[in-house]
Amino acid sequence: MEIQKSTGIVLSSRSANEADYFCTILTKEFGKRDFVFKGLRKSKKRSLVISEPGTVASFVYYFHEDKKSYIVNEHNIIKHMLNIKDDLKKIYLLYFLVSLVEKTTGYNDCNKSIFELTAAGIDNIPAVKYPEHLSVFFLLHLLRMQGILPDFNRCKICAKENYKGFFIDTNDFQPVCIGCINSIKNKTISFGSSIKNYIIESLKKKYSLIDYSLYSSASVLNLLFSMTLFIEDYYHIKIKPKDLLISELSAKYK
Numbered sequence: 001m002e003i004q005k006s007t008g009i010v011l012s013s014r015s016a017n018e019a020d021y022f023c024t025i026l027t028k029e030f031g032k033r034d035f036v037f038k039g040l041r042k043s044k045k046r047s048l049v050i051s052e053p054g055t056v057a058s059f060v061y062y063f064h065e066d067k068k069s070y071i072v073n074e075h076n077i078i079k080h081m082l083n084i085k086d087d088l089k090k091i092y093l094l095y096f097l098v099s100l101v102e103k104t105t106g107y108n109d110c111n112k113s114i115f116e117l118t119a120a121g122i123d124n125i126p127a128v129k130y131p132e133h134l135s136v137f138f139l140l141h142l143l144r145m146q147g148i149l150p151d152f153n154r155c156k157i158c159a160k161e162n163y164k165g166f167f168i169d170t171n172d173f174q175p176v177c178i179g180c181i182n183s184i185k186n187k188t189i190s191f192g193s194s195i196k197n198y199i200i201e202s203l204k205k206k207y208s209l210i211d212y213s214l215y216s217s218a219s220v221l222n223l224l225f226s227m228t229l230f231i232e233d234y235y236h237i238k239i240k241p242k243d244l245l246i247s248e249l250s251a252k253y254k
Contacts, residue, residue, distance in 0.1 A: 005060050010098075011099070018041065049077055052080060090126065096241040120207070124207060150172065152199045164193045
């Protein structure tokens with residue numbers, strides 16, 4: 001057994017018994033790991049904020065390679081998300097992002113790019129004006145980092161690049177132009193050329209440099225729905241906050 005130090009982002013948590021908390025945390029140094037905070041619920045000196053999803057903290061723990069979870073000895077909260085507790089859209093967005101990372105990353109698989117993406121995504125939530133756009137931006141880069149993002153520059157059937165409208169094949173999330181749509185059995189909502197431009201721009205620019213008011217929120221929300229369905233099918237998982245987030249965001253279009 002050895003003592004290790006890490007900086008991490010809490011992805012999820014649950015009470016383990018009357019006093020303890022069991023947390024899944026994405027660490028910068030070692031990837032996703034499970035931790036136990038002993039006696040946290042009964043402690044008068046330690047805040048329960050450490051167990052809240054989105055909390056960023058540094059901590060010291062006992063590591064043993066044969067263990068599946070590690071007991072935290074010390075921790076220091078660097079950042080928390082209590083400032084969004086009264087905004088449902090932002091709460092659902094936070095839970096959606098951390099759930100995506102938790103469900104699509106493996107244990108002890110250190111990927112600093114995914115850690116930095118997760119940290120940046122969380123940092124943008126308090127001031128976000130377009131939650132659906134931030135969600136899609138985050139997803140596009142997460143898929144790219146995991147090596148499963150398709151080439152949206154060309155139709156997967158005819159390889160045409162200058163298509164104006166397209167569908168997405170739900171089997172592989174690849175674009176199919178309108179001219180080739182009869183070639184596939186699985187298809188989702190039709191997207192216009194502006195969404196293609198939106199995807200390409202999101203992959204080339206920083207989030208803060210994109211004028212999201214130029215892109216229809218309703219269309220981006222449809223894209224978010226399609227992307228999440230693909231991820232759930234690809235990884236054989238369920239992103240539970242998806243329904244809450246999409247329902248809350250789509251309410252303004254009803």
